[in-house]
Amino acid sequence: MYDRLPYFYITGGDPILHPDFWPLLELLAIKRIPFTLMGNPFHLTDEVCQRLKLLGCEKYQLSIDGLEQTHDWFRKPGSFQTTLEKIATINRAGIRSVVMTTVSGTNIHEVPGIIDAVVNAGVNVYAFARYCPTSEAKDTGMAPREYRHLLEVCDARFKAYEAAGYDTYFNRKDHLWTLYQYETGAFKIPEDAQPGMIYGGCNCGNCHMTILPTGDVYACRRVQISRVGNVFEDRLADLWVAELEQYRQYDKFKKCSKCELLPWCRGCPAVASGARGDFYGVDPQCWKEKNDITGEALI
Numbered sequence: 001m002y003d004r005l006p007y008f009y010i011t012g013g014d015p016i017l018h019p020d021f022w023p024l025l026e027l028l029a030i031k032r033i034p035f036t037l038m039g040n041p042f043h044l045t046d047e048v049c050q051r052l053k054l055l056g057c058e059k060y061q062l063s064i065d066g067l068e069q070t071h072d073w074f075r076k077p078g079s080f081q082t083t084l085e086k087i088a089t090i091n092r093a094g095i096r097s098v099v100m101t102t103v104s105g106t107n108i109h110e111v112p113g114i115i116d117a118v119v120n121a122g123v124n125v126y127a128f129a130r131y132c133p134t135s136e137a138k139d140t141g142m143a144p145r146e147y148r149h150l151l152e153v154c155d156a157r158f159k160a161y162e163a164a165g166y167d168t169y170f171n172r173k174d175h176l177w178t179l180y181q182y183e184t185g186a187f188k189i190p191e192d193a194q195p196g197m198i199y200g201g202c203n204c205g206n207c208h209m210t211i212l213p214t215g216d217v218y219a220c221r222r223v224q225i226s227r228v229g230n231v232f233e234d235r236l237a238d239l240w241v242a243e244l245e246q247y248r249q250y251d252k253f254k255k256c257s258k259c260e261l262l263p264w265c266r267g268c269p270a271v272a273s274g275a276r277g278d279f280y281g282v283d284p285q286c287w288k289e290k291n292d293i294t295g296e297a298l299i
């Protein structure tokens with residue numbers, strides 16, 4: 001589309017188990033399209049990882065959602081140890097290993113321990129994202145200040161590992177890191193920032209979309225109400241230009257539109273939408289109370 005080289009994140013379930021998995025990767029290799037896999041550790045061997053590398057796999061992302069007992073309860077017995085072991089298998093093939101944690105009230109206190117475990121296992125990249133509430137569970141179980149405290153604890157841990165010379169890259173992925181770093185002085189609003197410009201933050205509607213095996217296209221895979229069309233019926237370019245416009249109405253954000261960090265943050269609308277059914281609603285973990293430039297109250 002528009003002569004741009006796309007980047008694919010392929011996920012499942014476990015994508016390796018799909019009957020078209022290897023033919024799809026061969027197609028990507030022929031077209032020289034780079035990709036990341038997000039899957040399980042169970043079918044990774046040296047042989048499989050070398051084959052993935054040959055076909056252009058740049059990163060392989062695994063999940064760890066708690067320390068051993070919690071993670072194995074979420075997944076299956078033995079999964080925690082297998083995941084840690086497979087980090088080395090991925091690294092040996094020259095693919096970047098990534099571990100992602102989905103944080104909720106259930107595992108928030110285990111995140112520092114997860115960081116220690118994955119760093120010691122030699123992971124290349126570590127990040128966490130917040131659990132998106134579903135229709136059954138409307139709450140992530142984390143108060144805004146409790147989540148801020150997690151960022152503070154993790155920031156100190158990340159810096160300690162960096163200072164000690166560990167190679168792990170800590171991806172401060174959640175956009176609420178921008179708020180945290182704004183408060184600590186690590187992020188400053190650039191002096192040459194243009195009014196009305198979007199510089200970063202939530203990627204929904206501005207640099208990615210999700211395609212399901214059914215062909216359904218979503219603005220974001222974590223926003224359950226964001227279906228915009230189907231690749232078997234619609235041109236992707238049309239969906240991108242027209243349908244996705246409904247996710248670029250930045251002045252509709254109830255709280256963020258009044259916040260000076262709007263161009264760099266907007267929290268996670270998937271979490272807001274999961275909690276209250278409103279993409280433009282208030283991010284339930286955002287702790288910011290006023291615009292520090294105008295003094296206007298945000299809530």
Ligand code: SF4
Pocket residue numbers: 176179255256257259260261262265266267268283286287288298
């Ligand atoms: S109000 Fe929105 S833009 Fe501002 S810090 Fe909170 S989530 Fe980020």
Ligand code: SF4
Pocket residue numbers: 175201202203204220221222223267268269270271
């Ligand atoms: S809605 Fe959340 S998960 Fe989706 S792109 Fe935005 S920040 Fe990322």
